[in-house]
Ligand SMILES: Nc1ncnc2c1ncn2[C@@H]1O[C@H](COP(=O)(O)OP(=O)(O)OP(=O)(O)O)[C@@H](O)[C@H]1O
């Protein structure tokens with residue numbers, strides 16, 4: 001049995017390309033990658049927006065070092081993105097009260113997301129990076145369908161369990177015909193600060209395996225690094241905090257690759273998409 005669904009895509013005026021940073025599994029580093037990549041792209045001279053689409057567990061407010069009471073200005077019923085580290089950001093972090101527990105039911109949550117999507121006044125942007133919520137459920141699928149995503153990046157750790165979910169992520173984007181630009185293997189190796197020896201705490205080769213399976217490249221292998229975690233917790237993306245670190249260099253290299261890949265994709269004004277559910 002099959003069911004055809006026609007979906008109206010949103011039009012985000014002034015937004016040239018849209019990059020979704022996703023994964024099937026939670027906690028693999030999507031938000032960390034989204035923030036640092038956004039800042040790295042901005043350092044390349046691009047005008048960059050960052051949409052935190054994780055409404056249940058928004059983290060961009062913290063990652064960008066914005067105080068919890070940060071609220072966007074509202075002009076003509078449009079939310080004005082918050083500027084930090086050179087990028088323009090919108091997040092549930094700025095809209096809800098931090099005391100509101102994240103136990104909303106689906107309709108309310110997707111309503112909030114809808115509002116952020118349709119009522120944010122982005123400036124003219126070369127790229128809007130979307131920090132996707134974990135999982136491949138309804139919210140993620142709806143986002144991937146309704147937003148004219150130019151390309152997606154799948155973040156995974158090298159563990160089997162994360163790879164299993166990364167596959168689901170790739171398949172979700174394949175299903176809605178959004179090109180997967182590549183896989184980011186995060187927390188790849190750990191370099192001991194004492195003696196410099198390297199340990200693959202979460203295993204090795206996972207990214208390659210998946211890349212081969214789905215014919216997508218591994219664009220980056222980001223080290224597991226204490227500095228990255230500490231910098232993130234302090235609200236300073238590692239590319240800003242320690243630009244000479246191995247992690248920052250890796251993010252900048254990723255930024256260059258992603259920028260050129262986005263250029264090669266069709267602009268973010270895809271026609272209506274039809275989806276076939278088996
Ligand atoms: N390369 C890394 N080295 C060290 N710590 C990292 C690295 N990448 C991410 N982390 C840390 O791992 C934790 C989870 O990262 P992050 O919040 O980016 O993941 P996520 O996939 O967005 O999670 P969620 O699914 O909850 O949205 C954070 O504490 C973050 O600082």
Ligand SMILES: [Mg+2]
Pocket residue numbers: 030031032054059131
């Ligand atoms: Mg996250």
Ligand SMILES: [Zn+2]
Pocket residue numbers: 192193194195196197
């Ligand atoms: Zn050691």
